[in-house]
Amino acid sequence: MKDKTKAILTGRDPEAHHGAVNTPVYHASTILYPSLDAIRGRVPMTYKYGRSGTPTSRALETAITEIEGGAGCVLTPSGASAVALAILSVVKAGDHILMVDSAYAPTRRLCDTFLLKMNIETEYYAPNIGAGIVDKLRDNTSLIFTESPGSQTFDVQDIPAICAVAKTHNVKTAIDNTWASPLYFDPFSHGIDLSAQALTKYVVGHADALLGSVTANDATLESVKDTHAQLGHCAGPDDIYLALRGLRTLPTRLAQHARNALDIATWLNSLPFVQDVLYPALPGAPGHDIWKRDFKGGSGLFAVRLAPCSEDQLAAMLDNMRLFGMGYSWGGFESLIVPAAVKRTAETYEETGQLLRLHIGLEDVDDLKADLADGFTRAGYVLSSSSE
Ligand SMILES: Cc1ncc(COP(=O)(O)O)c(C=O)c1O
Structure with a gap:
């Protein structure tokens, strides 16, 4: 299926929703369990608590994953929170990360204040560095963060060259993929481990809601999901619905x-x-x-x-x-x-x-x-x- 068709079809399940073409908005915190066996975990439950997912959030996660590629996706309340989640999912105190110098300003701020406070050191690198990123790697480098094209000056990065170096040295790579949306750049086929997006922009498309997503490959998805759950980073159902609706066009x-x-x-x-x-x-x-x-x-x-x-x-x-x-x-x-x-x-x-x-x-x-x-x-x- 081509991406245009996927944008129309993915994440929809009319049979599960009385024939409704669009997955409806589920407002739910409490989900009722039908039995003791279910609440004890002896009977599988698809939905357990609003924060960990509803049919509305699953619909958009499925659609974004299928269009962008990757093993799975989580939704966050904004693009800024998606960037933060992508980074926090793979770093720990004492690490060194490489951040592109043309990054979105609030991403820089996160690095220069919050991450610094957590004893995570950020080193900025020139957007045109390509395979030369190898010279910046240290023993404690855990992440290379890219944004392509970058903010303000729209520098395009050589993502395959950067990812090839990162793979050889066992360093994770992430991208802010907002400019291209899930449609126009395939982060995973170019070697990226984690893709953060502000769905606020083209996916919502109508300047009336804030939302983010982090899509991950197999090797990083568990850590993304776990960090997302621990931070309680879930998004609201009405905003998710607006993004699902926007995705179709x-x-x-x-x-x-x-x-x-x-x-x-x-x-x-x-x-x-x-x-x-x-x-x-x-x-x-x-x-x-x-x-x-x-x-x-x-x-x-x-x-x-x-x-x-x-x-x-x-x-x-x-x-x-x-x-x-x-x-x-x-x-x-x-x-x-x-x-x-x-x-x-x-x-x-x-x-x-x-x-x-x-x-x-x-x-x-x-x-x-x-x-x-x-x-x-x-x-x-x-x-x-x-x-x-
Ligand atoms: C490249 C980029 N990434 C992330 C964001 C953050 O998105 P949000 O406003 O949804 O937090 C923006 C917002 O302008 C952006 O331009």
Whole structure:
């Protein structure tokens, strides 16, 4: 079955739900046991307590596992909690972990505060390190965490090269796979052990719920499940339902996000004051070759670096957008724009212009271009007549 079909079919069991096409929302903490034998564990029970799973959560876990690959999956209340769970499932006090320098800012914060407090040392590495990661390994390195494309600058990592090194040295690998969603990057066929995702973004797809998932291979699944249970990291049924509902249209939405994004990225690339378009799906953009080799599609999120401008010019642009909203998160049907800032510690990173992060939604691209063009003009940039 192709992924598009899996997105429609997996995790559904209408016969178990009176014919309802979608698995309904089960609100449950207490699950009643039919007998002493059952509560003593002598008779198997599929569901034992709301926190450890209901038909609603199992439906989404099954669907994500089947689409993303891996041996199984658990759901968490947010993408941030999924990242934390993936890390906590495989590390212990005294360990050293390698974290990509282009990681999502709250992931860095977890490393620099919570993990540090737990006596787990984080070392940041350059996103383009590839097989060179071998030089960073220590006797106590337990995890290499990747995020590809990374946050803000969208660096694409050579995941197969990193995983090959990790396997040889018996080190676990994890990825934040949110940008590509379960559809456009197969972490497990590229050698990853654990994949964390913010389902908040494309799977929910409507900017109205927070949810995360951690999918694991055979070797790490037990530890993920156990850590998930001990932390009580379960997600709420209404949010899970919204993600299940969103999943059914994910292939169609994501393909359109990617088409719109490529169109706008190509146009931006032609403008005289645009220094860089950081969209790996754009031919010639940084990371395009690895993206083409490893990914099955693009998404709607990328960054653009403009020639420098003042805070007032930026405000003139961003405060008056008609279609692009200014707000965090992404992956919903609507377009968003935010000023982006890069934090790097593994390498010197020079910010030469004004970086903006765009999420390209499902609106008409001509309308979106007109909104951006008006914004650029308000900021004082001059569009050449050929590109207006
Ligand atoms: C790459 C990435 N990972 C994880 C997250 C966290 O997701 P959530 O907002 O659901 O906690 C985000 C949120 O923006 C993200 O961009």
